[in-house]
Amino acid sequence: MPPETAQTALIPVTDGSTFTAFRYSGYDVPFWDRENTRPGRWNHARGGWTQYWSLCPEASWAELLRYEEISTEAELDEVRMPLWVCRIPKLRLVDLTVPENRAAWGLTEEDLVADDWSAAQAAGVRLREAGVPGIVVPSAALPGHRNVTLFGRRRAIDWHTKTTLASTLPATRVAIGRPPPGLIPDVCRLGPGHSSQQQLDLDAQ
Numbered sequence: 001m002p003p004e005t006a007q008t009a010l011i012p013v014t015d016g017s018t019f020t021a022f023r024y025s026g027y028d029v030p031f032w033d034r035e036n037t038r039p040g041r042w043n044h045a046r047g048g049w050t051q052y053w054s055l056c057p058e059a060s061w062a063e064l065l066r067y068e069e070i071s072t073e074a075e076l077d078e079v080r081m082p083l084w085v086c087r088i089p090k091l092r093l094v095d096l097t098v099p100e101n102r103a104a105w106g107l108t109e110e111d112l113v114a115d116d117w118s119a120a121q122a123a124g125v126r127l128r129e130a131g132v133p134g135i136v137v138p139s140a141a142l143p144g145h146r147n148v149t150l151f152g153r154r155r156a157i158d159w160h161t162k163t164t165l166a167s168t169l170p171a172t173r174v175a176i177g178r179p180p181p182g183l184i185p186d187v188c189r190l191g192p193g194h195s196s197q198q199q200l201d202l203d204a205q
Contacts, residue, residue: 020087022057023060040052042137043124049154050124050150062188076178077178079177080177089163143186154168157171
């Protein structure tokens with residue numbers, strides 16, 4: 001179980017009680033219906049369902065450019081990928097961009113964006129065991145932006161349908177296309193040092 005101070009990680013519900021989040025997906029649904037077969041920053045392979053989303057379209061596209069190692073506009077012209085949007089409740093999400101919350105879960109700034117995922121994966125196990133539904137974290141691919149990672153199975157429902165189950169989220173496909181021009185220079189690639197301070201400078205968002 002996490003330390004008592006981890007309770008400070010809960011985001012209070014305000015008038016804006018949901019995040020609008022984005023992700024690209026080559027499938028016909030936006031959520032994993034089976035356990036992730038590959039490891040990710042916050043999950044081991046077959047370690048449970050983990051749903052990765054970004055809080056702006058650019059950060060989602062940046063994840064694609066980083067993962068596929070796309071580095072030229074000519075390569076972008078070949079991309080045709082569905083982009084999805086969903087509404088994620090803020091209630092009980094752990095905001096790890098807050099220093100006190102990172103410390104409560106035994107994480108550092110660098111752990112959130114490092115190429116070495118081991119610390120984040122270990123924290124992901126602890127967060128799941130504590131019943132935390134998800135976390136807010138810096139985008140490792142696009143400095144200055146944030147992502148939301150959800151733990152557990154989710155199912156998409158119609159965008160205009162009221163959510164009645166925690167496992168369902170309103171989602172819809174908004175486009176099939178390519179990342180916007182001019183994004184490539186801003187993407188933080190695997191390998192070079194990452195500016196964690198720039199990632200966490202999110203007060204204006």
